[in-house]
Amino acid sequence: MLPGGTGDIGLTRDGDIRHDHNFVVRTRAAWKARGYAVLIPDTVDHASLRGQRSTPAYARRVTALIALARRQTGAPVFLLGTSQGAIAAMNGAAHARPGTLAGLVLTESVSVPGGSGETVFDADPAAVRVPALVVANRADRCRVAPRGAAPRIAAALRRSPDVAVVHVDGGTTRGDDDCGSLTPHGYAGIEDEVIGRIAAWIDRHGARRK
16 A cells, blocks of 8 residues: 655654554554555655656566565555555556556545646556556545546556546545545545445455455
8 A cells, every 4th residue: 555645654663653644554454454464665764755656766666565465465466555655556557567466546646746746647557457446535625636537547547457436425624735634635534435445346356355
């Protein structure tokens, strides 16, 4: 699972996570409770990933994570990225070796250039050849992740054998940043619904749980 923002989750040497507001980070226990193994990477030396997620170098990092997950679990691997992390997930899926990735999930994807200068469209969506799910919240007010962009993202995945778009609607807001994690952009207050919709899609595409 690939978080948004700078990508820095603040992982300490003893395993604590200092920055756990992001959707994929704060819901990790809920995914585990459903039987999934979860891998969430931190950044190297807590550096920002803004502007790097669509690069070939970062694609290599994501494909290395796919290989690690396969070695650790022996189960089908799905990439799930949220907000800025959707760029990383798209890039990893576009460059994954055949047969190593079972599917791609993009949630509240950054599709309009902002501070990072990159979007999911810079991450070679036409090269993705695995099933893909695009999740969009009709209540999202984040400028760089407009809720109406989901069909365009899906259309860009033109070599994927199976592309689905799922819309949700709702969420609560804490703070003034419409792109913050604790807003509809981060599915605040509707986490269980969103996880359920994604999990149903993953299960239909052959995920074996631990």
